[in-house]
Amino acid sequence: MSTSDRGRAFESSANASTDGARVRIFDTTLRDGEQSPGCSMSPQQKLVMARALDELGVDVIETGFPASSQSDREAAAMIARELREPTLCVLSRCLPADIEASARALEGSAKPRLHLFLSTSPLHREHKLRMSKQQVLDAIATNVAHARRLVDDVEFSPEDGIRTEHDFLAEACAVAIANGASTINVPDTLGYTTPQEIRALFEFLISTVPGARDVVFSAHCHNDLGMAVANSLAAIEGGARQVECTINGIGERAGNCALEELVMALKVRNAWFEADTGIDTQRLLPTSQLLTRLIGMPVQRNKAIVGANAFAHESGIHQHGMLRHRGTYEIMRPEDVGWPDSQMVLGRHSGRAAVAHRLRALGYTLEDEQLDQVFADFKTLCEQQRVIDDGDLEALMHGDTRGEGFRLASMTVSDRGQRASAQVELSDPDGKRVSESALGDGPVDALFAALSAATGVKLTLESYQVHSVGIGADARGEANLSVRCDDGSGDSRGYEGTGTSRDIIEASALAWLDIANRVLRARRNADADVVAA
Template sequence: MSTPDHVRIFDTTLRDGEQSPGCSMNPAQKRVFARALAELGVDVIETGFPASSVADMEASRAIAADLRETTLCGLARCSDGDIDAVARALDGAARPRIHVFISTSPLHREHKLKLSRDEVLARAVAGVERARALVDDVEFSAEDALRTEEDFLVEIFSAAIAAGATTINVPDTVGYTTPGEIRGLFERLRARVRDADRAIFSAHCHNDLGLAVANSLAAVEGGARQVEVAVNGIGERAGNCALEEFAMAVRTRGAYYGVDTGIRTPRLLETSRLLTRLTGMAVQRNKAVVGANAFAHEAGIHQHGMLRHRGTYEIMTPESVGWPATQMVLGRHSGRAAVGERLRALGYVLDDGTLAQVFERFKALCETQRVVEDADLQRLVEGESASGEGWRIAALSVADGRRSAHAQVVLSDPDGAVVTETAEGDGPVAALFAAMARATGVALELESYQVHSTGTGADARGEATLSVRHGDDAHTGTGNSHDIIEASALAWLEVANRVRRATGTGNGERETGASTRSTTPAPLPA
């Protein structure tokens, strides 16, 4: 069996990804994320566009001082000033690369650059030569390559290699191409470009038609051995090829593609969540690999199959990308087998008749509640007066001031006593969670928080979802209410009560130094 070819992963989250509206990061945040990318195993990190801002220059310098094993790259137009700025930014880097680019398509030449083909060619060669005089590793990109005449691409790439380029990037800058087209283009370029074997050919695909990952995989079939990606697929407009999706496609279909990457896939989820915390841009629930629903099953047919053999409905394991386990979501589409399995996991051994009765009550509950949690199942089995009901909200109030917010919560504890606590925070939700932590004595570290509306008109409700950590354990909580603050409190309490049931915390004993610490720098909603 032949050894798979290695496909370099060139991550542009800190450059093209950060250009996505609302995703800008300061130098300190870029430095943190660059370390995470190195730990993830990417081959090349594009640290920024140093000539564009002081922040990008500072970030690139800081990252260059930190990382010694990963190739670090800076973007530059084919101009002396830009190229020299990258050299200064990466001065002292162990493995520096200068990435020069110029537009090549007729549309860009006429309307953006106002240059002829010969003038574009001359600038490209001059840019590559200047960069190569400063570093040994030079990448050349023909911006809008997929709308450029093929004979001109052959000419300019041949000239770039002769001038010293070691990587040739063929960007689909506006997400225009299709898999068949880009595969064929790479095959022809590698056959026609002079001295093509002296350079690595690279694909940089945008997602305007939702084809970035598919096009990147097709480029690999055509001979690309570097793929430019961004975590969570962030980037200009509809974004870039998603790192996590490409990496798992190659891993899952390795026998088909015959290539591999150096990505440490169990780190994908934590890297995705770190980016969410740094930028405040949430990942959609049905996002492949790292979305909350990626390994969640609710339909009865799917759950029944999963209980028999997980391979029936999962082509990769959740653990392989960093999720702790498959999630069986109980809702109105779930069947009796899934409900019975979950009850057994909670310690309930029911005969068929009793299970039938509980399942009937479960289906009735699903008419008014989208997701049925463990506590709900406990009530269905034992009744509303079941012991261990947990903390409940008696009252709460939040005031948002100019400089800080103030929250007061009144909770009834599992023994029926009333506990009142207050706290301040940077925003109303942060203050609320801090007060909840004081009242329950449960310390939860907030990783992500989202709110959205469910239903329409007078029936509309707010749904709050949060991801937290309690020690080494990750938890997700959901709350629904006509009031967003109350929904947030219910989501937080759902997790706190789960922790209480598992550890006994909150039954008169509090964790030392209990508090809620938000690691999300993005402002919480009012």
């Protein structure tokens, strides 16, 4: 979908409850998301992410907090010079120097917005600001008016608005509107509210604040109680027509409302919410994966929409239902969010029907008796590894076993000096010993390089995770790898491997060999098929 076709036009009365209401998506991945621990990005990385958000169809991109750092000022200016379609927004405290620095960072932007915030809750007024109610209102009036003189589009957020007295919150919003704010954002700064509360609050504000019908009300929900998406949806029901969210739900503490979850909830349950967005949903997964690569923070496998298991089925009962009709266990199409298809993951919970279906897809048509034997072998293999892929099925059909392959005899890893070193000794499929050594940027990198030299298998690492299995004296380390490997035809294929040991480095070696042996089995089987042909 081209940027010119996104239709970022809205009703003149933005909060009017009409069928098919349009909800603006305000993305704060580059500001609220990026300032969370472990998620910081360089200006160039922010520019790359901003381009992806533009392609996704985001209406407003909050590019940073210019007064906080030179890096934020540089990133905001770079993005302002390049992106022309979305509104570009920067955050500012209600301080004249901050406002002016923010306005300078927006110079050259086609659609600039200044986003001002000031705390309004009793707790923040007393302990953070040490200001009276009247002082807060005066500061809002003065600074919103100042910002409005510099930029036509001004958004105001009463920080900790959810915990602010409703009457005072309404008064603060009215002052902001009267002084030029065209968007009023009500943040649940601490992730404290509930869906019923926030819906009622938005209904109250929109019905009582003077000028409310002439501005856009926005929701900004944090996820401290795990309700950020639910609260954002409830705010929409209450009249909000902008939602502030982040890719993968990153953000302060437990994160923000996850953009991909909110967007798909509105799309799948459109008949209920009677609201939609301008997001190109097929770009949700690529955008999520880009962010993961930029900040190095993986998405949990069971994460809604973009997690690896979001459209994966292992249970035999579920797989049987999916083979009959995908609607039995899926409420949306994986293709609609960027996944190529649903995944029938073969593992210890899978049934005979799923195994037979996958074998047919691989070109094998078996009689019942043959299938029974293959399925029995499949179940045996499941006790040794969590996931059975196509290569494993091919191995079963050729009578190959998991016991054949390279085995780890010994290893030595050292991380002294500028580079780490590793030496491994393997037992090859014929029982001979193979020894190799290698250097690397770290112990694991050196280990994998030595294993590659010993086996002749080159793997491209996509993800590497380690964690503890069990507790106390019985705890073991488990390593999980996701890699890509050339299948011999010039195309690459994905593999996942697992290794378990009391030593996490040894577990990593076992996970690497788990994959390498499957790669080698697949190559042997392919060579055998060529000879037979």
